[in-house]
Amino acid sequence: KLLETRINAAVELRRGLGLPSAITNAYRLVNSEGDRLSGLIVDVFGDLAVVASSAAWVEKYKSKVKACISSIDEINHIHWRPSVEILKEEGMDAADLKELHPSTCPQRTKVIENGISYAISLEGQKTGFYADQRENRMFLSMISHGQRVLDVCCYSGGFALNAAKGGAMSITGTVNVILSDILLGVDTSLPALELARENIALNNLDPEKTSFLREDATVFMKGALSRNDSWDIVILDPPKLAPTRKVLQSASGMYRNLNSLAMKITRRGGLLMTCSCSGAMTQSGTFLRTLQGAASMAERKITVLRQSGAGCDHPIDPSYPEEALHDDDDDDDDHGGDDF
Template sequence: KARMFKNGGHPLVFEGAIKRTENVQVGEAVDVLDGAGELIGWGVWNPHSLYRVRMLVPAIERDQLEHRSISEIVRRRLQAAASRRAACCLPSESTTAYRLVNSEGDRLSGLTVDVFGSTAVAISSALWLELRREAVEVALLELAGIETVVWRRSDGRLRTDGWNPPEASGTAEGEADGRPAPAPPVTVLENGLKYLVAPVLGQKSGFYCDQRDNRAMLAELCAGRRLLDLYCYSGGFSLAAAAAGATSTHGVDSSAAAIGLAQSNAALNGFGSVCEFSQSDVPAFLKREGVAESFDVVVCDPPKLAPSVKDLRRAGRKYRQINSLAMSAVRPGGLLLSCTCSAAMTQSGGFLPMLHEAATAAGRSLTVLRTSGPACDHTLHPCCPESNYLTAVLVQV
């Protein structure tokens, strides 16, 4: 088992890899040794979690091994993450919304941080972070450009990590923890377009930075064409297409709040006459008269349908149904960008076969033009491919 974790290997140590423990306390720094007693690295211990140790420093990083200070390694990891984004030209004059920390990808397992202008939204999904919340917030505020930190909790994941919410918390998945709300929604830039972001009340962190590159890619194909943006949330694909010269865009989402946000974003950029939005159940909208073969380009980006591997069969049926309907809305020879944000689906290798089955059900055929993932600020640990979650497939229908 030790081979998995040596030389900066896998960042998560499961129960089955542990032979014995000595003098360990929940949330504290622990050394991880191999069978010969040699140091593999150190991390944080949690006997309640599926991940018994979240590795913070492997032995190969000799310069970081001397002090077992979790607060200090958090500070260093955050500085390294900021340097990584700077290498990707983030932030920039045209983009002020980006992911600063991507959990295992930035060697801070359980922590996700998105930055919107001068506001950092930290999403905690691990007990060790709840125990050191203040240290994380202080370290974030030390970074250039960050003036405010909003702390949000992924309650479902935290509960599986042994966290018991405070009685008065009243938080739901990904919601703020009840502290006084910071300033009203902030305005950010993505590739020169303006977006309103609600760090406290929006879905997840308030904005989906992961689709930035895919939005830019698809926009280039939309000049003079009609776009249908399914599960549009704040209208990212619609606005990018409108800016690139789409003749019209139509966004659909079941959330009234999302539609209101998308409409505000369209108005903010002067696209009110180009971008239309409808609050509707997506399958119901696609079954309406006049929708079939009406659009040159269709985006299908549903929420996570397969939270885990055990959900794949059920989710597969939903993906097939939605994509089959979406393909029917594409004019012959048009384009479909179909996405999944379910890690289980991405890692199963079943997304492309599902698209083929959906095309067969719709009486259409597909040609794959491109397969992509999230933007480069959504970093990936090379020994933890299971944290890869987003797949976006561009096909001609």
């Protein structure tokens, strides 16, 4: 009964936030402690729900969790993604986490977010889609008109696609088109780039004007710097570099170096949207200090224009503020704090 009550409350909360809607059907339905369901995350992609379980109780009551989610009107399929390493720490046997019956859930689906279509692979990173960046992507689309935009660590191209929607500048057809003339996304993951390229076609964008490149972020940015390439807006959204507080110091160095490069390839007076999904960085205030260090390295003066985090469908329980810091037992890499 408790489970049903809390899942129903989570559904009601999202309905109150206008989710799903005619223009967005990818969102977080259950956000662990934020919905009083510690260890349970549910992302909804159209008629499909992806359940990320990281607590023994979720596995124990799996059939009840599934029944509650199946009873939600729009949900036709459930994809179960146990966080095996965390569950093993909780004393669970890996063999018990295997699905007994082969899944009938489709492995790919399509969603719409703020009017932009995305292909999602359920084998993809996280639950398959970074729904937490929805509001930040929309903000980017509002400021992209006529701007040259670079999306570093782009995954399936969410920021680049929003920049395109917002009218970011792209030049083609000239003799010497340089990379900064094209709306560009960069990532090392081939499956992610395949999705990004599919998304260009899904949204009827010109592949010559919006392009995705497989390259390491540091290598790409150093190359751009050596070619004197720069962009009006740079988005930097690396993976979680500080998964635990123990590695905070070394991760700060990595964030500083990446951000310093990103600042150098942002034109003077331009905008850098820099993200961290490491709770240990953002909640401890280390991220802003790291950005200041990056600015000194880049010999740039910076001001912070806007600080934001995950979308409002990712509630946090204020009586459990440590939640965002507990990366040690949480492999969900939500964007706890993103800064301009």
